[in-house]
Amino acid sequence: MSTDSQKTPKTPMALEFKSSTFSVPVLVVASDDLAVIEQQLQEKTSLAPEFFKNSAVVLDLQEINKRDYDIDIVALTDTIRKAGLLPVGIRGGNAQQNKQALELLIPVYSMHSGSVSVENKKQKTIVVPVIETKADEDVGIETDATATTLITQPIRSGQRIYAAGDLVILSQVSAGAEIMAEGNIHVYNTLRGRALAGVRGNSEARIFCFDLQAELISIAGNYKISEDLDESVRNKPVQIYLQDQALIIKDIVLPH
Amino acid sequence: MARIIVVTSGKGGVGKTTTSAAIAMGLAKKGHKTAVIDFDVGLRNLDLIMGCERRVVYDFVNVINGEATLNQALIRDKNCNLLYILPASQTRDKDALSKEGVGRVLDELKKDFKYIVCDSPAGIEKGAHLAMYFADDAFVVTNPEVSSVRDSDRMLGILASKSYRAEQNQEPIKEYLLLTRYSPERVKLGEMLSVEDVQDILSLHLLGVIPESKSVLNASNSGTPVILDEKSDAGQAYGDIVARYLGENRPHRFIDDKKGFFRKFFGSK
Numbered sequence: 001m002s003t004d005s006q007k008t009p010k011t012p013m014a015l016e017f018k019s020s021t022f023s024v025p026v027l028v029v030a031s032d033d034l035a036v037i038e039q040q041l042q043e044k045t046s047l048a049p050e051f052f053k054n055s056a057v058v059l060d061l062q063e064i065n066k067r068d069y070d071i072d073i074v075a076l077t078d079t080i081r082k083a084g085l086l087p088v089g090i091r092g093g094n095a096q097q098n099k100q101a102l103e104l105l106i107p108v109y110s111m112h113s114g115s116v117s118v119e120n121k122k123q124k125t126i127v128v129p130v131i132e133t134k135a136d137e138d139v140g141i142e143t144d145a146t147a148t149t150l151i152t153q154p155i156r157s158g159q160r161i162y163a164a165g166d167l168v169i170l171s172q173v174s175a176g177a178e179i180m181a182e183g184n185i186h187v188y189n190t191l192r193g194r195a196l197a198g199v200r201g202n203s204e205a206r207i208f209c210f211d212l213q214a215e216l217i218s219i220a221g222n223y224k225i226s227e228d229l230d231e232s233v234r235n236k237p238v239q240i241y242l243q244d245q246a247l248i249i250k251d252i253v254l255p256h
Numbered sequence: 257m258a259r260i261i262v263v264t265s266g267k268g269g270v271g272k273t274t275t276s277a278a279i280a281m282g283l284a285k286k287g288h289k290t291a292v293i294d295f296d297v298g299l300r301n302l303d304l305i306m307g308c309e310r311r312v313v314y315d316f317v318n319v320i321n322g323e324a325t326l327n328q329a330l331i332r333d334k335n336c337n338l339l340y341i342l343p344a345s346q347t348r349d350k351d352a353l354s355k356e357g358v359g360r361v362l363d364e365l366k367k368d369f370k371y372i373v374c375d376s377p378a379g380i381e382k383g384a385h386l387a388m389y390f391a392d393d394a395f396v397v398t399n400p401e402v403s404s405v406r407d408s409d410r411m412l413g414i415l416a417s418k419s420y421r422a423e424q425n426q427e428p429i430k431e432y433l434l435l436t437r438y439s440p441e442r443v444k445l446g447e448m449l450s451v452e453d454v455q456d457i458l459s460l461h462l463l464g465v466i467p468e469s470k471s472v473l474n475a476s477n478s479g480t481p482v483i484l485d486e487k488s489d490a491g492q493a494y495g496d497i498v499a500r501y502l503g504e505n506r507p508h509r510f511i512d513d514k515k516g517f518f519r520k521f522f523g524s525k
Contacts, residue, residue, distance in 0.1 A: 176409070
């Protein structure tokens with residue numbers, strides 16, 4: 001870390017690995033017909049040409065492989081590039097597809113372990129964060145998917161926390177803060193900010209908090225904003241989970 | 257060991273400069289050699305509040321640029337010879353400040369002073385960031401209203417993640433809450449957040465409550481830090497704050513609506 005650079009001032013650091021989180025759209029491909037893909041992509045991008053122009057995208061091949069379609073990654077990549085998008089990764093591919101992707105210098109990302117809820121999403125673009133590199137330790141970014149991230153400091157307005165596994169927070173999460181986890185989120189205090197669990201599509205993920213005053217809650221992309229929260233669930237301990245694509249907020253009754 | 261205190265808030269107009277002037281004076285009056293630095297380059301005010309605006313020759317930016325020595329730029333306070341003021345430059349902007357330059361000036365001050373009070377500009381940009389970057393303690397000045405509270409919360413997040421201490425994985429900056437312009441009567445009428453409300457949102461150690469007071473404006477206009485007005489409620493409140501910061505145990509005042517003889521004397525406004 002930067003302490004080293006202080007000890008050896010003669011060799012200033014030319015680079016530094018930092019861990020950072022990005023939101024990248026995932027393109028779930030569910031057809032092997034390149035012409036259809038091209039046409040539908042065109043329709044989608046024409047809706048917001050500025051947004052999609054040169055936008056990075058991760059290709060999700062899980063649907064294709066589930067249906068045993070065979071698709072040529074080179075041709076698919078070409079089609080997507082033609083639509084103005086820049087593929088920066090694939091996931092859910094088989095060995096052959098992964099190999100092809102790497103030959104095109106496109107990184108291969110793994111699907112989140114456990115059940116994944118892309119099934120009902122059909123051909124739809126969802127936004128999920130992708131972790132860029134895994135080198136330096138940064139504030140609250142835990143990159144081991146099996147690990148639980150524990151945070152004891154308050155999460156203040158404007159701060160963002162991303163955990164690859166579960167996220168446990170013992171202090172309050174302020175309004176204007178954003179906490180995200182690929183697994184579950186536990187807040188043993190007041191939750192006033194935004195909480196997004198199962199950000200990589202894990203629909204089994206849950207949010208638990210001692211005092212729900214959140215600005216937004218989301219599980220696997222299904223979200224509710226503060227305005228949609230019923231008064232009956234506010235300001236008390238609750239758990240939030242997904243059932244048939246709907247967010248269920250349920251009281252947690254504490255023993256006396 | 258010298259300690260660097262940043263007086264910060266995020267939001268403007270909440271009383272950062274008033275507080276900086278008062279606590280710097282309070283610390284010096286308690287016998288600690290103290291320097292107070294105006295980080296609000298381009299919008300210099302501290303010199304007015306301290307009543308030394310006619311004696312400014314060199315400023316903070318001159319020292320950073322090596323155009324003047326620290327001793328040339330430091331202005332000794334007229335009320336207390338242990339207090340020195342380092343004014344901001346009025347003709348420059350925040351870009352004139354650099355991390356290295358600020359660090360160098362603070363290192364030099366640390367050799368000679370017990371407390372260095374950094375009066376932060378509003379906002380979270382460069383000037384505010386550099387004012388808090390090297391701090392050991394932070395006085396977060398907040399008014400009892402929602403936007404000020406949220407901005408303070410944002411600033412606390414920056415203190416926790418973007419300071420030198422955070423970057424070096426050292427013990428974090430000690431954070432203290434100062435609630436200013438507090439009016440128990442208006443809290444009662446529901447026009448203002450109460451101490452409890454603010455504490456609930458920020459969960460921060462409360463160093464003191466400064467009541468809304470005419471004496472603050474009078475002090476500013478006359479260029480004498482309000483803490484020197486020992487008869488005023490705001491002056492006493494700052495006195496308490498300095499004492500508490502130095503480890504004295506003083507009960508909180510000015511939180512409850514004073515009924516009875518106070519009302520009779522001052523009327524209910």
